[in-house]
Structure formats: C-alpha cells, structure tokens
Amino acid sequence: MAVTLKDIANRADVSLATVSRVLNYDRTLSVSDQTRQRVFAIAAELRYSKRKRRDVKTMMRKNIAVIQWYSKTQEHDDLYYLAIRKGIEHQAQVYGFTTTSIFQNKLDQVGDDIDAVIAVGKFSPTQVRQLSELTPQLVFVDDDQFAQGFSSVVTDFTFATSRVVDYFWRRGIQDIGMIYGQEWSTDQQVEIPNQRQQSFKQALERRHAYHPEYVLAGDYTSQSGYVTMKRAIAALGPRLPHAFFVANDPMAAGALKALQQAKIAVPGRVKLFSFNNTSLAEYVYPEISSVNVETELMGKTAVDLLVNRFQDAHQAAQRIELGTTLVERESTK
Known part of the structure; x- marks a missing residue:
C-alpha cells in the first residue's frame, strides 16, 4: 500500500499540513531544521514518493x-x-x-x-x-x-548603522567616530563600497555632527583595528571621540587593545560598538557590544x-x- 502524508505526519508527530509544506520545500514555513530533517528522513525511510513532482531522492x-x-x-x-x-x-x-x-x-x-x-x-x-x-x-x-x-x-546595513548612532545619541554622546574597512574584489578590479561607512556618514550628517577626522579606514583585520585606533589616539589626543562604531569584530578587538595599552578606559572614556557579533566579541575583556547579523x-x-x-x-x-x-x-x- 502506498505511503501517504498522514503516515509521515503520524511518525514525525507533526501536522499533515507541516509534512506537506516541508516536502514541498515551503521556505515560509516556521519549523526547526530538526523537524525538517525528521520529516525528510521518515519520508525516505518509508519510500514516500510525490505524484506530479520530483520525489525526495531526485531533489536530493x-x-x-x-x-x-x-x-x-x-x-x-x-x-x-x-x-x-x-x-x-x-x-x-x-x-x-x-x-x-x-x-x-x-x-x-x-x-x-x-x-x-x-x-x-x-x-x-x-x-x-x-x-x-x-x-x-x-x-x-x-x-x-x-x-x-x-x-x-x-x-541590512543602513538601518543597523543608524540604530547604533541612535544608541549613542540617546545616551548623550554626540562625538562619535568610526573605524571601517576598505576592500577590493579578488581580481583587484573593483573597490568594494563600505555601506556601513556611508550609512554612518548619512546618519550623523542629518544631525549636523559628522566629523571626517573621526572616521578612519583599515582593512577588517584585528591588526588594522589596533594600528588605526593608535593613529586616532595620537592624532586626536583629548579630542578622541567618546564612542566608536567599528565595522567588524576583529577590528573592534584590535581597537580595544590599542585603547587599553594607552590606558584609555573602556567603557569609561570610550565606548565601542562593533558589527557582526561573532564569538570574538564575547572573548575579549570587556566584552564588545555588537550588531548581530544572522x-x-x-x-x-x-x-x-x-x-x-x-x-x-x-x-x-x-x-x-x-x-x-x-x-x-x-x-x-
């Protein structure tokens, strides 16, 4: 006797609709990966095949x-x-x-x-x-x-960056700097525009608070973040911004190291907000605030x-x- 969707639903302990949508690769269905895997595994075990569509094995x-x-x-x-x-x-x-x-x-x-x-x-x-x-x-x-x-x-880079600027602004910090990365395609034909830097500039220009001397470029590595922050400390002295938005976690970790070596307290004197929220943001001290990217x-x-x-x-x-x-x-x- 042919295997039905109901057979799979009973074995997987999910609804008939869930089985149907999983086997039809419905991306809008909100179920866990484990549930999807279980449904596919049971369908394969029972040798279920769909009519009018390619069967699971063909898709696989x-x-x-x-x-x-x-x-x-x-x-x-x-x-x-x-x-x-x-x-x-x-x-x-x-x-x-x-x-x-x-x-x-x-x-x-x-x-x-x-x-x-x-x-x-x-x-x-x-x-x-x-x-x-x-x-x-x-x-x-x-x-x-x-x-x-x-x-x-x-x-989403634009709204995320704007929210970081808002975060500092609501806390009364209006001198905000940025360390961002510059990159080229691997064939060196195109310089990659940095959307975070562009959005940062726009967000502060709307508030008439953009200072180009507070914005420095690196290359997305930890060493670059370290060197770039040291350069900012030397160039700006007491005018060093009270907050920095850093384009990724490795650069933020390097910037933190430079601030600590200069005995500039974080978050007491300078606050850091990073981007990407990889595990690195949690493995430094103090742990770094970061924009979580899925x-x-x-x-x-x-x-x-x-x-x-x-x-x-x-x-x-x-x-x-x-x-x-x-x-x-x-x-x-």
Whole structure:
C-alpha cells in the first residue's frame, strides 16, 4: 500500500499540513531544521514518493559549489564568512545536497558535476559574468547582484548603522567616530563600497555632527583595528571621540587593545560598538557590544532560494535582506 502524508505526519508527530509544506520545500514555513530533517528522513525511510513532482531522492541529488571570495586563512580570521558557509552546509544537509567549498574565487577548481553555485563575498562585474557561465543556478550571499538579475541574500546595513548612532545619541554622546574597512574584489578590479561607512556618514550628517577626522579606514583585520585606533589616539589626543562604531569584530578587538595599552578606559572614556557579533566579541575583556547579523541564516536562505530554482528554473530572481539586532555588552555600558 502506498505511503501517504498522514503516515509521515503520524511518525514525525507533526501536522499533515507541516509534512506537506516541508516536502514541498515551503521556505515560509516556521519549523526547526530538526523537524525538517525528521520529516525528510521518515519520508525516505518509508519510500514516500510525490505524484506530479520530483520525489525526495531526485531533489536530493544536487551538488552545490560554495565559492568563497576569502582564502581559508582569511575565513578563519574573520568568522563572519565562516558562519555563512556553515549555514549553507547545514541547510544543504537538510535537503540532502552535497557541497564543495572553493576558496579565493578559484573558478578553475569548479568541477563539471555541479548543479548550482552559491557565491559568498564580493565580486567584480567580470567575476559575476564568469560565475554565471558556470551555471544558471546562481545565488549571491553578502553581495547584492539583484540588479544584474541574480538572486541575492544581504544584510541590512543602513538601518543597523543608524540604530547604533541612535544608541549613542540617546545616551548623550554626540562625538562619535568610526573605524571601517576598505576592500577590493579578488581580481583587484573593483573597490568594494563600505555601506556601513556611508550609512554612518548619512546618519550623523542629518544631525549636523559628522566629523571626517573621526572616521578612519583599515582593512577588517584585528591588526588594522589596533594600528588605526593608535593613529586616532595620537592624532586626536583629548579630542578622541567618546564612542566608536567599528565595522567588524576583529577590528573592534584590535581597537580595544590599542585603547587599553594607552590606558584609555573602556567603557569609561570610550565606548565601542562593533558589527557582526561573532564569538570574538564575547572573548575579549570587556566584552564588545555588537550588531548581530544572522550569518548562518544568510547561508540557509541561499540554499532555500536554490531549492525554489530547482523546482522552477524560470522563477524570477529574488533579493532577500535580513534584519539585525543590537547586542549590548560591557563595552558600551
């Protein structure tokens, strides 16, 4: 006798509707990854097959190339992109896909057996074209290529940065500095615009409180944050801002070290607010307040977008922007 959705629902201890939506890859369904995995596992165990749609096993035979613009070393130094990749891998397992990680945009390492590409990082127009030639099933993460016709998963930088400025402003701090990063695509063709820096400038210009001398550029590494903050301390002296927004956690950790070496109290004299909220923000003293970015969810969402494409190759490109939250810790209290 044929296996029904009700059989799976009874075994999984979920509703019939939940089983139907999970097996139809409904991305809007709010259930845990564990529940999805359980439903798929029971469906496979009972050898359930759907009529008029590809069965679970057919959907599961997919190989995704995860093309990371960072090198392995860079990825481990900046846990932001590592967390995105882990999110991709975890969600791929939910659907039974296999993933192949390729670092530093080395497209010559992409095999002929891939079914889709998830490109993680920042890419020049030339690189976008090269990626699109590999497969039509292409999703970008942390790079907004929606205008070029490609599905993209991005983070809200503008509102998040504005909320950090509001956070300091409500506490009576109006001299706010920023340390941000400058980057180029791996082919050195395009300098990557820093949305956090642009949003920071706009937020303070609206308040007539933007001071360009309070804004310094680094390269997203801890050493860069350290050197850049030392430069600010030397150049500004007693005019050093009472608060800094730092573009990522490694730079914030380096800036904290420079302040501590100069015997400038944090948060007493200078408050620090970072971005990304990786585990590094909690492993320094004092712990650093940070904007929490749903990095793993970014990766998972990219896989979900591919599933939609596998079901309907003609589906229009989608742009998904994920929200952020502020996590307050000792560096701003």
